[in-house]
Amino acid sequence: MTAEHELTIPRAILPSKNIEDMSLLEGITARLLDEEIFIRDAKGVESPLPSQLKEAVQQTAMLLSQGKSVIIESADQTLSTEQAAEILGVSRQTLIRMLDRGLIPYSRPSKHRKIKLTDLLEYQRSTSSQKNAALAQMVSAGESDGLYDIPEPLPEEAAQAIASIRKEQSDVVGVS
Structure with missing residues (x-):
């Protein structure tokens, strides 16, 4: 990370004083709420923005478009x-x-x-x-060990096996 991109925590992000930036931000904010956000890496590969990051971008954009500043800080919860x-x-x-x-x-x-x-x-x-x-x-x-090569029993065979087990259990308990 270059010195200009180092993140200092907490960090305040102030709204732009430029009217054009503010109107552009308002338009982007409206789209952010309805559309999926993608990021493109240096090789041009696009990936959807993870939901937590999308929510942070949406909230930051909304606050900045309203002329409010945003403070970013880590939280050791x-x-x-x-x-x-x-x-x-x-x-x-x-x-x-x-x-x-x-x-x-x-x-x-x-x-x-x-x-x-x-x-x-x-x-x-x-x-x-x-x-x-x-x-x-x-x-x-x-x-x-070849355990996955064992064929599944036919439904009739399974039903007979279950009936046989139930009969054995009822014989042991003495219930008929």
């Missing part, structure tokens, strides 16, 4: 254990056990634990990568 557990899809108690085992860094500024969003997302990415690698290894082992 911290989460409660309830919020973090919800993001991971686990119970709060499970998350507490994970924190106590040192799987996810946290702080305790008061009696409550606080988790940085960046730390939580990094844990989520690493476990997802591990799960995907394990799954790929299992699929590979299954393919090499």
Whole structure:
């Protein structure tokens, strides 16, 4: 990144004093709300703008077109254990056990634990990568053992197998 493009946080972006710039910005802002935004890299390849960045561009353009300044700054968001557990899809108690085992860094500024969003997302990415690698290894082992070459049973065969299992279970319980 060149010195002129270095980002200083926080950074204030002031609206233009040029009337032509303001009217151009108003027109662009109206289109930004209805259309998908694409970016083009140095090689000319176009990609859609990710939704978070699109929302930031839309909000910035709207505020600037209204003559307002915009301040950009990073936010090291911290989460409660309830919020973090919800993001991971686990119970709060499970998350507490994970924190106590040192799987996810946290702080305790008061009696409550606080988790940085960046730390939580990094844990989520690493476990997802591990799960995907394990799954790929299992699929590979299954393919090499020929487990995926087993033909599926016909519906009649499946129905007979289910009926047989149910009969065995009812015989064990003594229900007829």
